[in-house]
Amino acid sequence: MIVAQERTLAHRVRADFPILQEEVNGQPLVYLDNAATSQKPEQVLKALRSYYEHDNANVHRGVHTLSSRATDAYEGAREKIANFINAASPQEIVYTRNASEAINLVAYTWGWKNLQPGDEIILTVMEHHSNLVPWQIIAQRTGAVLKFVELTETQEFNWEQYCQLLSEKTKLVGVVHISNTLGCINPVREIVAQARRYGAKVLIDGCQSVPHLPIDVQEIDCDWLVASGHKMCAATGIGFLYGKLDILREMPPFLGGGEMIADVFLDRSTYADLPHKFEAGTPAIGEAVAIGAAIDYLSNIGMDAIQAYEHELNAYLFEQLNKIPEVTIYGPQPKADGSGRAALASFTCGQVHAHDLSTILDRAGVAIRAGHHCTQPLHRYLGVQSSARASLYFYNTREEIDAFIEALKEAIDFFSEIFG
Ligand SMILES: *Cc1c(COP(=O)(O)O)cnc(C)c1O
16 A cells, blocks of 8 residues: 655755755765754845845935835834734844844843842853853953852753742843753753842843844743844844843944944944844845845744644654664753754764764764764763754655664764774
C-alpha cells in the first residue's frame, strides 16, 4: 500500500528558500545552525532588491517622492515589528544593528545614568555574551555589582535562587527568554512580576524566542526586549530594541549625529522625539524593509503554526538523539509532544571534540555549530570546553534530522576506531 507523503509545513515553505537547494561537499545542504542565523526566503530577498530598484533614497530628509517612499517603507516596517510583538506603539521600537547593540544601548544610557555603587544587576549563568559583557563594562564604570542565577538539576532557571538574590538593591534583571545553548524557556512573565516587587527593571533577550513563538511584550510586561533580524528570516545588520515609552523617554541618547536631533547649536543640541532620538545617522533602510518583509512572511505562516511544527520536529530530534549512548545533551528534555523547550540540542560526544564532529558532519553536507555558542561562562559552569549544537527552524524536515543522525553515528564510529 502506498501511504500518501504527509506535506508538512517545511515541505510547503522550503521552495521559498533558495539556499536550501545548495549542495555542500556534493551533498544536499542540511542546515541545522539556525540559532546562529536563519536562512532568508525569496520574499525577503525580493523586498530588499525591490527597495533598491524602486524606492532608494534617504529617510526623513527629502520631500521628494523617493524619500517619502523610503520613509514610509522604513516606518512601515517599524509598525510591523510593533504589531508582531504587541508593543503599545511603534515609538517603542528602536532600530539597532542587532540585539547586541540594543543591549549596549540600554547599558550605556539607562545603566550609566541610573546605576550607583552597590546597586545590583541580576543576570543568569546562561546569558549570551551579548547580555553579559555590556553589563560587566557598565558595572566596572558605575560600581554596580553583578549577581548570577544558576541552574537547577535539570539545567533550567533556578527560580528559588532568583527569589533569594532579589532585594531592594536590585536595579536591573537581565535574562535570556530562551537559552541558545540549553534551549530552556525561562518564565519571563513571572520573572518580571517578581522583580517589580523590588522596583527593578527587566530586560529580556528575545533572540531565540521572537523568531519561534508568538511574543506579547505587554503580557510579559518587561521594560525592554531585544532581538536580531537575521535570526528571523531578515537580513543581517538590523535588530531592534523594544522599550516602554516612559522609560525610553527618560533614557539619554546613545550615539549622536544626524537623524537623532531636533535643534543643533555649536555648543549643544536638543534631541528628536522617540524613537529617532536613538537612531543617529542614516539607518539600515534596506534592512528595515527586509525585516518588515520577514515579519509579513512569518505572520502569513502564523507563529502558532511555526511553534507547533517545531514541537513536532523537536520531539523527533530528541527521540533520535536520546538513542545514541555516546551523546550527552545539555538543558531539559522536551515533553513527549516536543514542547517545553526550544528545538535545538547542544551536546557532547564523549572524547570527541565538537569541532572535529562538526567538520566530519560538514563533509556530509550537515551544518551544525561547534564551540561555546557565545556562552563561554555557561560551558565552564557545565564543566565542558565546548559543545556541538543542532538547531532547527520551521523549514527543517524529519529527513534532515535523519541525515544528521546518520552522519553523527558515522562520525562517532569513525572516532571510536581512532580512540579505540
Ligand atoms: C544570537 C544571540 C544574541 C546576539 O545576537 P546578535 O545578532 O549577534 O547581536 C544574543 N542572545 C542570544 C540568546 C542569541 O541567540
